[in-house]
Amino acid sequence: MGKILAVTIILIAVLSAVPIVMHTWVAPADVSVHGHLIDEQMAETMVEAGIAFLAGQILLGLFIWKFSDVKPGARIRNFPGGAMGLVIGAFLLVGTEVLALGVFGVKAWSEVYFTPPAANAIPIQVQAGQFAFYFRYPGADGKFGPIHPELINEGTQNLFGLDQDHDPASKDDIVTAEMAIPVNHEIHLLMHTKDVGHSFYVPALRVQQDFVPGLDVALHFTATKVGKYEIVCTQLCGLGHYNMKAYLEVMSQADFDNWLKQQAANQ
């Protein structure tokens, strides 16, 4: 029985590793400038964690195999090196491992969060709400009109609560339900939510950031590949959470300009 358990454990461990090694299920391909840092960090961690995982399970299996159902006469022996050996081993191996991971992790993290947006980054405002994202482009004047929460009305599609009769800056603002951005041009995303907590997750862009009610959060990124990607919500926000999504269209600069014109016409 013990031997079967040993085999089972080792078998499970190896089989579990197969899909990882085969890359059977992988995240959408990275199309961002900073993404590769995260992917590399992920890969490194995968190797180290994978080794720890396999080593642990196999060792467990081996010992179960060897020391289950031994004959009654056998004497009890201690693991060479005893507890201290293992403790020191744990500190050396795991300690250095996590230290390394931690340090490299900082590199990737600070790349995303501790760098200021470029001066020419395109400002785009995203508003999360139950259960859709809406986007606002500042228009010709490059200024976003002020938001009047009391004016927000989805029935008349005044989604941002703009007062275009009184706020000149609001007149040329463009509100859209899809997000379009030019390729290889940095985007400065200004995030706010109109109701509860939401999150802005674009797997292909390696971007995830929560919307915090009552707080304006900013994010900046650059997409490197033309295409259509998905923006989804990862912060439980209510019954429509599963269907809270929007499409991200990465276009050439020319297409982007046309798109903006067309959207402006629809306002």
Added chain:
Amino acid sequence: MKSLYKSAAILAVLIVVALGLLSTGIHVNAAAEGKVSGTIKLEGTPPHMRPIDMSKDPTCSKQHPTPARLENVVVGPSGGLANVVVYISQGLSASAAAAVPSKPIVWDQKGCMYQPHVAGMDVGQQLQVVNSDPTTHNIHPLPQMGGGNIGWNKSQPQGSPPFTTSWKSEEVAIPVKCNIHPWMHGYMVVVKGPYGVSDTSGSFTLDNVPPGTYTLTAWHETYGTQTQKVTVAAGKPATVSFTFKAK
């Protein structure tokens, strides 16, 4: 106080009718008789209705080769104003007010829009909520807090059967929305007694109006309400027309 006036008025009407019946001596089925019809026009240029971007849910956008537009102001080619609810706000006898049509109102969700966009209904009239879309909707009516009606918020997955409900008391108007598709927006106008909703030609009809003098009210989600007096005589349908001004 208000109800006192109302009941007094109702009493008066009853007496008048009763005397009329006595004098003529012929039995008249009041309910079957009278009828108010008319048209509603919009003066001036209707506001631009934005196209709705349904890209969020492809199952919705697929159903609209040309994007659907907002329905806050729907004007027909002849300048008729649609989605106006006309109802009797004063002068209706208690018995006539109490009568509830047996035919249920169907509130359909089709192409991620509400059909109809505005529904008139009688207090206690059956309201049947249908989802004809290949996607899940949540129906979320928001009646006034503290009014006689209690709001609810129910999802209707595709393929789940229609459900019927009804409203307990008069309310003009209850906004209805779908949170999963935030552009979906409509109104339920709950009244007592006969009512009519105008179509794109602007025409409406109130059936089964017993003879008498009434105050008609026409309600529109954008342009508010208008009222007119109208007298309905037995066997002689009355016609009324309202005109709203575009802001």
Added chain:
Amino acid sequence: MHEASAHAVHQHAAPTSFIRKYVFSLDHKVIGKQYYALALIAVLTGMVLSWLMRLHLGWVNLKIPGLHLLSASGAPGDVMTPEYYLQLMTMHGTIMVFFVLTTAPFAAFGNYFLPIQVGAEDMPFPRFNMMSFWVTFTAFLVLVSSFFVGDGPTLAGWTQYAPLSAVGAVAGPGQGMGEVLWASAIAIFCVGQLLGSLNFITTTLDMRTKGMSLWRLPLTAWGWFITSVMGLTAFAVLMPACILLILDHVAGTSFFVASNLVLNDQLQPHSGGSTLLWQHLFWFFGHPEVYIAIVPGMGVVSHVLIANMRRPMLSHRVIVYSMGALAVLSYMVYGHHMFVSGMNPFSSLAFSFPTLVITIPSTILVLIWIGSLYGSKLRINSASLFALGFISLFISGGVSGFFLAQPSIDIMLHATYFVVGHFHLVMAVAAIFGIFAGTYFWFPKVTGRMMNETLGKVHFWLTFVGAYCIFMPFHYLGIAGNVRRYQAFVDDYLVGLIPLHRFITVAALITGVVQLIFLYNLIHSGFRGEKAPLNPWQATSLEWSTPSSPPPFDNFGGRHVVVYHDPYQYGIEGATDDYVMQDSPAQIQSVRDEK
């Protein structure tokens, strides 16, 4: 006022009336069994909820026959609505975390065996102990009652992030009455666990018998002691948080609800509340709670393994120190739940390092367990099988911690199924395996009968393989970016993953059904099982020195046990058996006391 209860047990004789004996009993053993029964009811409820969720996830909008009977509005025509899915999910999480993982390994086993293992006749405050259970039970009733009010239980998830949880009915179905019931239930639950922890701590510190030094406590006792210290601090923080949440609902305060929120085109009257405040309060409790669930399991597994390896752990103390280190660190790492929550990115880094460091004591524990297997005489039985399964699961669930501890990777994995897989393996399934190990091990002592070994082994094999089939794929889903808490997968990049979800669903259904074997074994053996000897596993700790199984009302039949050794005197040469009871005065040269 306190001693009154402390003395009750010594002064009064064993109760005779049914009520005093089985319902409002002051006897820690009865209370322990009551907790176990509660946990059983809760775990079955939670399991059924998970089945419904899994079915819906595998085949979305599948007609589940009879579901409308459960909730007419939640499942019109037997098709689950999105809100009902989320409500089931919330209740599954809440019931499992609070009423299974906290009650069974800690409150149930702890109540029954802690006093016996320290050689005491009972806990110092039996009345508090009784209250602790009945308060917890009330909490359970309040929580479940939310299924039957208004538009059902809250859908905000067991983490109850504000303002979704705090803004009220406008936020969605269940956010009115259901939400208030949830918060009240948890607040009540906290009271119960505080009373319990109070008893556990004082029992360990003050009720130890002659000769029982702290270092002579079995590892189980250490596990419960450390857990109770965590419980005392963690639940004392969650309770006020829940009360503030309730006030936001019923009193119109704005602790957690920010200004200018617009729901359904209605501007909310609240102003200035802080979303992050809730997250900080909640996770300050929430992360220790994870260890409250798992540390008792570690104690139980060590205890069971030692008896079945016929040798003590390589180091008793290192295990105690590691468990202690986990407890201490658990308060310094809670921020890793909030890496992308808009918290200052610097504090994310600050929280990242202790989180990575926490892997060190965990690794030490695993290495000591595995290292102690070396050169042992491992006996394979249901109990030891589950104990070994625990280690395997703990390793599997543990390594995924490497990923989630790093903010940069968390950008990809946060709120995905990777997280779900991680905590299910490392705290949920592992803890459950600990419970199983403890049950198979102690059943003879509690009932005086043996459990059926064959059924036990069948139960283990199916459960062990089943657990891996369910929770390993969760990690793959997470790596593919599959977001959690979705009732259906409508995103183009997720549709391809649905077959994997179906596989998981099937595995979950089978594994769930398998648990009925355990249930049958438990009940059947309780009445029909073969009579158990006093010490069937030839184990050394005090619970096996009681004069009978189940132990008498005062545990030791009036005898004052005296302890002469460390708890685990196994593999002794020269002894007639290979072990020496903790309370046997026998003089033996090669006593395995720690030098």
Added chain:
Amino acid sequence: MATTVDKPADLEQRGDHLRRASSGNGGHRGLVPAEGRLPSVEDRSPAASTGIWVGLTAISMTFAALTSALVVRQGASTDWQRFTLPSVLYFDTCILLASSITLELSRRRFAAALGGLRGSASAAASWLYLTFVLGMVFVAGQYVAWLQLRHQGMYLSTNPSSSFFYVLTAAHALHVLGGLGGLILVVYRMSKSTLRRSTLDIASRYWHFMDVLWIYLFLLLWFKM
């Protein structure tokens, strides 16, 4: 009011119990003594005296959590509105301090009575009654404070500052009420002359803690409001 408060027999039996209940602090590892040769156990105070500290730890955690919530909430937004503390609070503070003193006096008298120095258990009792009355006055005073605050137009939901004021004071008042319940028990036991010294010690430890806690809260509110 009986003058002899504790019977020797009871003492004896208790001592015996204590020897069992409290730790035999373990012998020494590896040492395998005969029954008699274990280090003798000094008559330790019962588990309850540990229990009270544990309980007070939990209470401290709760108020610590509320404090940090207050600080975070105040920092999180600009809507924090300061207001003048109800004047009655100063009076309440004195009352509570006084009650601590009277309780301490009662405890001393009682100890003396037990020690058989002076048969002044009745004096102890009267100090105890006074403490109880003062406690009641304090709670009543807190209620007055709430009325005064309402008079200022500061209700529970008016502003985070007032919200926290009500929450903190109410939480503390509840704990004081619990203390009063304990005192009732002590009084009862004293009248039945079954009161143990440790019970009174524990009750007073709790009471003094409530006192210290109030001082802390008072300062907190004083700085924040």
